[in-house]
Amino acid sequence: MQVEKQSVSLTKQILRSISEAGLIPLLAIVTAVVVGGIIIIIVGGNPIQAYAGLVEGSLGSTKALSETAVWSTPYIFAGLAVALAFKGGLFNIGAEGQLAVGAVFSALIGYALPEWLGFALPAIVHMPLAILVGMLMGGIWAGIVGWLKAYTGGHEVINTIMMNYIALNTTSFLLNGVMKDPSPTNVIARTPLIAKSARMPAIFDGLRVHWGFILALLAAFLIWWLLNKTTLGFEIRTVGLNPDAAQYAGINVKRTIILTMVLSGMLAGLAGSIEVTGLNYRHELGFSIGYGYDAIAIALLGKSHPLGIVLASFLFAIMRNGASRMQFLTQLPVDLISMLQALILLFVAADAIVRYIYRIKSKGERVVLTRGWGG
Amino acid sequence: MDFKRFGFITLIIIVLFSVVVMVGQAKQPPLLIITSMLATTIAVATPLTLGALSGVFCERAGVVNIGIEGMMLSAAFFGWLGGIYMFQIYDMEAGISIALGVIFAILTGGLMALLHAVLSITFKVDQIIGGTVINILAVGLTGFLNRQLFFGKGSVFGGSVPSSPGVLPTIHIPIKELFSSVCGASTACLENVQAINRVFDQKPIALGAILLVFFSHYVLFNTRWGLRTRAVGEHPQAADTVGINVVKMRYANVIIGGMFAGLAGAYFTIESVPSFEPLLTNGRGFISLAAMIFGNWTPIGAWAAALVFGASQAMLINMQIFRDVIPPQWSFLQESYIVGLTPYILTMFILTGIIGKTTPPAADGVPYEK
Numbered sequence: 001m002q003v004e005k006q007s008v009s010l011t012k013q014i015l016r017s018i019s020e021a022g023l024i025p026l027l028a029i030v031t032a033v034v035v036g037g038i039i040i041i042i043v044g045g046n047p048i049q050a051y052a053g054l055v056e057g058s059l060g061s062t063k064a065l066s067e068t069a070v071w072s073t074p075y076i077f078a079g080l081a082v083a084l085a086f087k088g089g090l091f092n093i094g095a096e097g098q099l100a101v102g103a104v105f106s107a108l109i110g111y112a113l114p115e116w117l118g119f120a121l122p123a124i125v126h127m128p129l130a131i132l133v134g135m136l137m138g139g140i141w142a143g144i145v146g147w148l149k150a151y152t153g154g155h156e157v158i159n160t161i162m163m164n165y166i167a168l169n170t171t172s173f174l175l176n177g178v179m180k181d182p183s184p185t186n187v188i189a190r191t192p193l194i195a196k197s198a199r200m201p202a203i204f205d206g207l208r209v210h211w212g213f214i215l216a217l218l219a220a221f222l223i224w225w226l227l228n229k230t231t232l233g234f235e236i237r238t239v240g241l242n243p244d245a246a247q248y249a250g251i252n253v254k255r256t257i258i259l260t261m262v263l264s265g266m267l268a269g270l271a272g273s274i275e276v277t278g279l280n281y282r283h284e285l286g287f288s289i290g291y292g293y294d295a296i297a298i299a300l301l302g303k304s305h306p307l308g309i310v311l312a313s314f315l316f317a318i319m320r321n322g323a324s325r326m327q328f329l330t331q332l333p334v335d336l337i338s339m340l341q342a343l344i345l346l347f348v349a350a351d352a353i354v355r356y357i358y359r360i361k362s363k364g365e366r367v368v369l370t371r372g373w374g375g
Numbered sequence: 376m377d378f379k380r381f382g383f384i385t386l387i388i389i390v391l392f393s394v395v396v397m398v399g400q401a402k403q404p405p406l407l408i409i410t411s412m413l414a415t416t417i418a419v420a421t422p423l424t425l426g427a428l429s430g431v432f433c434e435r436a437g438v439v440n441i442g443i444e445g446m447m448l449s450a451a452f453f454g455w456l457g458g459i460y461m462f463q464i465y466d467m468e469a470g471i472s473i474a475l476g477v478i479f480a481i482l483t484g485g486l487m488a489l490l491h492a493v494l495s496i497t498f499k500v501d502q503i504i505g506g507t508v509i510n511i512l513a514v515g516l517t518g519f520l521n522r523q524l525f526f527g528k529g530s531v532f533g534g535s536v537p538s539s540p541g542v543l544p545t546i547h548i549p550i551k552e553l554f555s556s557v558c559g560a561s562t563a564c565l566e567n568v569q570a571i572n573r574v575f576d577q578k579p580i581a582l583g584a585i586l587l588v589f590f591s592h593y594v595l596f597n598t599r600w601g602l603r604t605r606a607v608g609e610h611p612q613a614a615d616t617v618g619i620n621v622v623k624m625r626y627a628n629v630i631i632g633g634m635f636a637g638l639a640g641a642y643f644t645i646e647s648v649p650s651f652e653p654l655l656t657n658g659r660g661f662i663s664l665a666a667m668i669f670g671n672w673t674p675i676g677a678w679a680a681a682l683v684f685g686a687s688q689a690m691l692i693n694m695q696i697f698r699d700v701i702p703p704q705w706s707f708l709q710e711s712y713i714v715g716l717t718p719y720i721l722t723m724f725i726l727t728g729i730i731g732k733t734t735p736p737a738a739d740g741v742p743y744e745k
Contacts (some may be wrong), residue, residue, distance in 0.1 A: 043523050058541045063585060091503055092425035154726035157503060162719040169719075173712035293511050300504065338515035342508070349508050352498035 014346070025301050027354050028347035029315070036340045040332065050330045057325025058318040066207040069318035070279060072310075074099070076216035077271035079298035079309040080223050080293050081264045086304045087227055088260030094145065094160025096266040096292030097167030098138040100283075102269025104171050106134030106276040107283040108179065110194025126197040131273045138269015139262040141167065146261025150254035164292060173303070175285045189285035200278035212274035216313075219267065220306040226263075227306075236260050268295070290338075297345040314332035316341065381670070383730045384679050387721070388416075391686045398708065399697040410570040412689050417574070419692075420678075420685025421581045421646075422447065422656075425639035426663025427670065427677035428584075428591050429484075429632040434672060435595060436628035437608035438495055439502040439740040442509030443636045445659025446487040447643040450640025452517040454480025455539060455651045456524070462540040464531065472540035477580075477641045484637020485630050487513065492629040496622055499742040510660075518653045546582060548575040551639040580646045582637060587635070591674040604628050608736035620741045636660070658719075665722040671733045680725070687717040 015226075018074065037047035058068045078095045085092035109130040114120050121129075145163060148154040157206050182192065227233035238246040239256045247253050262340040271291065276283055298316055302308030323334045347354050354360070392412055399408045426443045433440035458476030461467040467475070486508055494505035550572040551565075558564035595601035601737025606614035607624045615621050639659075644651050659721050662684055691714050694701070701708050708714055 003690065043527065091507075093507070127434050134513065148727060152727035152729070154723065154728070157663055158661055158726060159723050161658060162722050165719045166716055169712045169715050173710060176712075181447060181563040293507075293514065331527065333519060333527060335515070335522050339512075339519045340515075342512040342515035345511055347510050349504045350494050350500045351499050352500065 005303040021303055021305070021308070023360070024351045024354055025303065025312070025348055027358055027360075028172045028301070028351070029344055030342035031347045031354060031357065032340060035165060036336070039339070040330075040336070043332070045330050045332045050326050050332055050336070053326035053329040054319060054322035055099050057322035059322075060325075063207065066204070066209040068301070068314070068317045068321045069213045071321045072313040073210075073213045073216045073278070074271040074275050075294065075298055075313035075316050075334065076220060077267050077274065078295035079302060079313055080219060080306065081267035081271070082295045082299035083302065083304040083306070084227070084236070084267065084308055085260060085264040086299055087240050088236040088256065088264075089243065090146075090149070090260055090264070091157050091258065092142065092145075092160055092261070092264050092268070093157055093292055093296065094142060094163050094265075095271070095295040096288050096290070097160070097164035098141045098265040098268035099272035100167045100171050100288035101141045101272070102134035102138035103272030103283040103288065104134075104174065104179070104191075105137040105269075105278045106130045106198075106273040107191040107194055109133045110198035110277065110281075110296050111192045114195050114197070120195070121197055123197040123199075126195065127200060129279060130194065130198045130277050131270070134273030134276070135266045135269045138272065139266035142265020142268065143262040146258040150257040150259070168289075171283075172285055175283070181217055181282070191284075192364060193281050198277055199281055200274070208279065210278035211280035215270075215274065217310065219270070220310050223267075224306040232256075286363065294341065297341055297348075298320060300345060301348050377731055379731045380671075380676070381679070384683050387683050388686045391690045391717075394708075395690055395693045395697070396604075398701055398705065399693065401689070401700040402697055406567060407570050410574050410694070412686070412693060413447070413574045414577070415689035415692055416682060416685040417577060418581050418587075418647075418685075419688045420599060420681045421584045422639040422642045422659050423663050423666055423681035423684050424584045424678050425580075425635050425642070426660055427666040427681050428587060428674055429635035429639070430664050430667035431556075431591065431595070431670075431672055431674055431677055432604070432628045432632035432635065433737055434667070434739050435608045436493070436604050436625045437611060437736060437738040437741065437743070438625055438629050439506065440488075440491060440632060441503055441506035441661070441664065442487065442491050442513075443506075443632075443639075443663055444656055444658065445506075445510035445513030445662050446484045446491075446636035447640040448510075448581075448644070448654070448656045449487055449513040450480040450484040450637035451516055451643040451655060452521065452640075452651055453483040454637070454641045454642035455649075456520075458540050458645060459537055463537050469540040473543060473645060476540070476645050477638070480641035480645065481634045481637040482635040484635070484640060486633070488630045488633020488636070489626075491633070492626045495742065496625050496629070499744075501642045502740050514654065517651075521651065521653060536650075540618075542649050543578050543580065544647045545576050545578055548572070550575060565618075578646045583638075585678075588674045588678040595674065605736070607743075608738055611738050611741075615743075615745070621697045662691050662718055662722055665725055668733055668735075669725045669730075672735060683721065687721060690717065691715055 033051070040047040040050055058064055063064070078099060081095050081098070082092050113126065141163060142160070145156050145159045148159055149156045172189065175191065179191050180186070181190050200212055202208065202210050203214070227237060235246070235251045235256050238249065238251060239260070241252050243253050246256070272288065275287070280287070294316060298309055298312040301312040301315070319337045323337045326332060327334050392409060395412055396405050396408050426447060429443050429446070430440055454476045458472045459477030461472035461475050462469060491505055491509055494500040494508065495502045524530060526533050551569050554568040555565065556569060595604065603614065603619050603624055606619060607621045611621045643655055665683070666680035666684060667677045669680040670678070691711060694708050694714055695711065698709055727740055
């Protein structure tokens, strides 16, 4: 009897904490939708029709649902990447570059490795290898920034952005040069198609949703486990909350900073690898653009909690996937979505505004990222 | 500006110039290459200089601003759009439309900065996140309006981008005319003077940016306003105790900073080329920040650092001109993607602090709580 009562109150407690944590993001979304609607009216559109188009285009049929899952897959990985860095007190604006690097290397392993070896690899080796290499390269790409932060104090915000441009330039160079698809009809900067043995199978016949989606959900669980149930997770969170205290407590702060960035980059690299092996079967220039900022918005909207990130990724996937239906119904440009997302981010980041509008008292911890420029 | 840093800047600029001269001397005389490189350097350093000044004002007052990129982008769009509206819809003269466009750009920068100020000073949002919000908002807003206004249903411009009133004119500084009597009949001398004259024949925003560097230096270090700005950035509590309104000073400086970023935006679409494309700022707002840090939060130091980035971009432009005479062993210089990496790698290198430690204002990024 006693035990049952306790467990009920525990469930209640968990439910309450979820509703409290989710309240501000939910209100932020509502506010952004209202403000977005006003903007649609100003530019001469019909907001109800537009939003209906979004929902219909993304949730209206089995195929639409499958596409929403496809869209959400890279968002979950990239969102987790940014969130993990947030937990470690680091701001990774470089998910975009890490994703591109991961995608390029996965594609390279996917199409060129059998040629180099001279024999076809079995799928059980080839596909995981392609994903693994992409993931590791993403980790190294971010790890450089982590190393610079730990040992020279170079601020990760500017360095990750610079690494984005370096990644973009280098992939442009490769995709227009040695890695360009040699087929005579091709004029696009893209790699050849990867071998069949490197491709991830679809979950259902006839739908595009692939096993990468399941991997993304698994990754979300693993990150939750890492952050909350392991020593490394504890160290990452401690360094994120107060590096001086962490140092005093005997945590190797430099090592933790580098590890956090590497793990974050690995997740972002996975976002690219999974897109290559599961969906596009090649890397095309420009595919990565925009994911970095979307990932930041998702991480903030999900309050850096893995479950929140999965939900926020679904929301962003719904908007992206439903956008073309919305455009078809209302002739409003797809770019409206970017603005809606910016508004959501504005209201989530500035939760003080939302609290002010809806008269909610503030409590709980805040993310602290601004810690001077080092140098 | 310490000796080490100044030496580094001079060294990098000399190296970049030498490479171009070595490659290009097969095609053009060295003096002509150097002067045209200098002219390009000053021109392309303009948005970086103004962006860095924007950062200096914000951060000297204690507010970190990584939203400069977004402020530039939105100012570039709305300045250009304002010019088009004045020119096409209100039938104003091209010159007036261009001037109004510049004003629109400056006001847009100020407005975006006001948003940043509200977020970071009043609502005490983490300033890095606030700046990121500005950047994402600018991308979304300009992308959406660019498509909707020109190609959307019922667009006033009928489904196409109308011609803009044009770009700002070059201001001719009459060095050539002054020296023509000194040179007399010597054509070689005249040619040299003309080559040198090209360095100074810049457009108004480029020239204005240089004047603003020295003006900002004077304001920050020789006026009461500057002293108060630095006080709220170093020790807001102390400033408050002696009666300085911390919130007001921070708001004012962030908005002034935004206006600088707005002018930088005007450079892209009103001074350089008369057109807008999404994401045209291409990271230059962030490079400005690196220039500000390397210049140790001083206007003149930031300008010198911006010139380094300008020189690396000028090298990229000139390498395209001398593409056909690049010696085979230096063929990598033909690859614009590889040469284009220079400013980004330079930025990361500078941020390591190898060339001397920099000290940000003590209260930079810390919200003021009474």
